[in-house]
């Protein structure tokens with residue numbers, strides 16, 4: 001087999017942890033029952049497994065198990081939260097607040113709601129990627145029904161001050177939703193301490209399977225009302241019909257359990273690799289760190305590089321390292337990243353950016369190799385630019 005590039009794109013997805021796969025396997029062939037089958041043992045087995053998984057996930061965010069609604073991932077959870085609240089509360093108000101740097105799975109449902117007559121305020125961010133809490137508070141109106149602010153950004157890794165945002169929302173009696181796809185299992189989440197009312201989760205960013213996630217929906221103080229977006233058999237308290245995917249649910253819980261168990265040591269490991277990479281890259285002139293220097297995910301490093309062409313840079317690196325660029329990571333778009341332009345970057349600088357997503361299985365040796373190649377590629381591209389501008393071919 002061809003030698004594959006070093007994988008540093010853990011914000012896109014992560015390899016599954018072997019322990020997660022091991023936990024899942026019996027639920028494909030042996031314990032294959034439908035968790036809704038209440039008349040026989042096969043159903044009870046599946047139900048018991050999903051119940052245990054629900055308890056693990058609930059404990060991870062300090063909620064109760066009944067408040068966990070399984071979905072196909074964070075995209076669906078975000079859709080359910082945002083459209084579900086809009087539909088349930090539109091007679092109270094039609095104003096929603098979110099942030100310019102959110103994932104498309106938040107921005108697009110919001111845009112859709114605009115087309116239905118809702119009004120959305122897209123908060124700008126400061127140069128470090130954090131929102132301005134005073135501005136948030138000033139933007140809340142009597143008809144605001146929801147504030148949606150992500151926990152950790154998928155491009156620049158910035159961690160928003162959820163507890164402070166939650167306190168503001170609670171004071172104004174506005175529901176608070178957070179897309180925590182990049183946060184669960186990596187940083188502490190506490191729905192009580194942070195006054196969170198809705199939280200979107202997914203498994204495949206934390207070494208779990210793709211195609212499973214959850215929405216936390218608060219049931220008391222206040223009880224959140226939600227309109228289902230998928231109707232059918234009435235699973236998940238009627239909020240998300242469809243047969244529960246037992247193996248994925250078991251794997252999701254296992255992934256979260258491992259993430260929380262290992263959080264301290266894993267953070268140390270990722271910080272070492274992140275710091276090493278940054279210390280090496282920042283020896284070059286004109287390399288900028290995007291996002292807050294330490295209020296960020298330990299596995300994230302996002303840099304913009306002056307004097308190089310973004311696509312040439314990616315091309316030069318693609319045999320060495322799998323990373324993503326500063327262009328939007330949606331399937332169809334080649335526009336510069338809306339997150340980097342929200343930080344105030346020019347289009348050219350936004351294009352000439354690299355997002356390194358370092359994960360559990362990366363090693364210091366890999367980071368050193370990547371740093372070396374990146375530096376060499378940047379230097380040769382800059383040299384070529386200088387030569388070209390002097391007319392040397």
Ligand SMILES: *Cc1c(COP(=O)(O)O)cnc(C)c1O
Pocket residue numbers: 011012072073074075076103105150152153154179180181182201202203204205211212213
């Ligand atoms: C990956 C990601 C999503 C989408 O999650 P899926 O489970 O793939 O649907 C949503 N929001 C953020 C912040 C993400 O990083």
